[in-house]
Amino acid sequence: MTLSFFDQFMSPTLMGIPLIVLAMILPWTLLPTPTQQWLNNRTLTLQSWFLRTYTQQLLLPMNSLGHKWALLLTSLMVYLLFINVLGLLPYTFTPTTQLSMTLGLAVPLWLATVLIGLRNKATASLAHLLPEGTPTLLIPILIIIETISLFIRPVALGVRITANLTAGHLLMQLIATAAFVLMPMMPTVSLLTSILLLLLTLLEIAVALIQAYVFVLLLSLYLQENV
Template sequence: MTNLFSSFDPSSMFNLSLNWLSTFLGLLFIPTSYWLIPSRYSFAWNKIILTLHSEFKTLIGNNSIKGSTLMFISLFSMIVFNNFLGLFPYIFTSTSHLILTLGLALPLWFSFMIYGWLNNTTHMLAHLVPQGTPALLMPFMVIIETISNIIRPGTLAVRLAANMIAGHLLLTLLGNTGTDLSILMLIILLIAQILLLVLESAVAIIQSYVFAVLSTLYSSEVN
């Protein structure tokens, strides 16, 4: 390994360029609906989907198009599966790359902006100046709101990629010191690694939820 970040390269393991296919491995975790009696896993997954649907429906509002929550539920599912798969050994973490996170955030943001400016132009212009802003500050507020609107896809993408890279780097750095430690320190290191893995599992869920919720909030602003 020539560089610490080379562990995140698409061809770092076994010199194969097929590691991006791990993005589609999450489809295997979606429970099938072909059984007569659903399993507990199917019940749990349906419960998660219904909970997310009710939350996203509240965030979007009543003016949204029917079925629009399905897009955000699918986005959440894809990111959470990819985040979890990245915790397994020799599986490429696709969500730690900006090419994937920007590929998710940019089209969403562009579609919201195009839809909003074409259909609700007055509403979008009103968003640039918050209510109660003094007349003297209005030009500055327009600039600030425009910049904050433009950097939204970047913040979405960087937040997800940085959180995935940070945890994996910490696990890698701690794991590389294991060969030089005594038995007692090795036991402490293993306990720390297990705790970090639990933390990373929580981060995997939280970051995918944050990405989906923020995307939902951005879509609710254009209606």
């Protein structure tokens, strides 16, 4: 019996070994690898089309310096997408529901964009801290506010994806528990609850896909400001 609904967000262990490492490595093994054949199968063709289209749309507003991040951003998008979707399967674990992982991805990547901006165009990067035409009395306050908003960016990146996935998983478990409890007492209500659970599952799949895209999109916007 589940003692707490939040037990599903604890990292599972097997013989004292945390399985979160396996959950983080598994998505890469599910991707089909390209072959040396002239004609690929439909799966590889669809995968190549998706990656090419996504990369073009992501890098469209950037200059040539930002295109160096194409491989990193695309790989991160596919990685988060697979982790989020696989976490919806039974007897699985979603590593992105852990702040330690999402912040571990968000902070270094955000810091890299800031350092690139300070190296390539330090004046323009520092100018973001003080809008043009600011009254003299408001200059210290605005600098403090903009500095705080700058350092909040990685926290918002990590917390956004974790909060959305955690809320969705928790709501799915609540509705599934209600459907199971109501089944012997009120079968009709239990059936309606199961239909609601199915619709919520479809919504959660969409949320898993969208959150992976939003994470990389915001990161690309931060990069765009600094290249």
